[in-house]
Amino acid sequence: MTDRAQPDVQGLRTLLDRLDSDLHCAAGKYYRLVGILTIFIENRATSDIDSDELARKVLDIVAAKLAQGEDIQNVQAYSFGVAKNLVSAQTRKSISDLLDRSFVSGIRDDRQANFEAIAKELEEDCRRKCLELLPAERRDLIVRYYQTSLQSKRYREELARELSIGVEALCNRISRIKSKLNECYRRCVRARRNNAISW
Secondary structure (H helix, E strand, O other), rough: OOOOOOHHHHHHHHHHHHHHHHHHHHHHHHHHHHHHHHHHHHOOOOOOOOOHHHHHHHHHHHHHHHHHHOOOHHHHHHHHHHHHHHHHHOOOOHHHHHOOOOOOOOOOOHHHHOOOOOOOOHHHHHHHHHHHHHHHHHHHHHHHHHHHHHOHHHHHEEEEEEHHOOOHHHHHHHHHHHHHHHHHHHHHHHHHHHHHOOO
C-alpha cells in the first residue's frame, strides 16, 4: 500500500473543531473514532487491507469535505458512510481509485443507519473482548457448551462426566460464567457508547 497523502491542514482543524471545541478533547475523540472505524473495517475488509490506514484515509476524506464547505451534520455518521463505501469498493478498485472525488460525492449523511452499524460493531467487539478476558479453562468450557450442548443432552452429560461433576453442577457453572460475561458485556458497551457515540 502506498503512503498516505498528508491530510489537508485546514480540513483537519475543521474536523477537530467539529469533534470538540477543546483541542485536547477533540484529539481524544479523533483517535477513538479512528479505533472504531478500524474495527468496523476489519470486520468487512479483506486481509490485505490495512484497516488502521484506511480508517485514517476515511477521516482525511471527511476533513477535505469539511474544508470544501460540505455541510456535514454528523461527522461520525458521515465517516461510517465513507468507510462503508471504501470497503465495498475495495475488491474492484485500488485504494487510490477509491479516493477519487467522484466516488465519495454521493455519500449520504444517513445518521440512523450508520449509528446502528456503529452500535453493532461496538457490541460485537465487546462480546469478543469479554470472552477473551475469561481464563482459558472457562472460555473453553463456555464455547464447548454452546457449540454442542444446547442441541444435545447426551453431550451435556458427557461434558459433566469429563469434568467429574453432575449435569446440574455443570449448568450452574455455565450460569456463573454467563453472568460474568453479561456483566462484562454491559460495562463494556456502556463505556464504549459513552466514549464513542454520545458526543
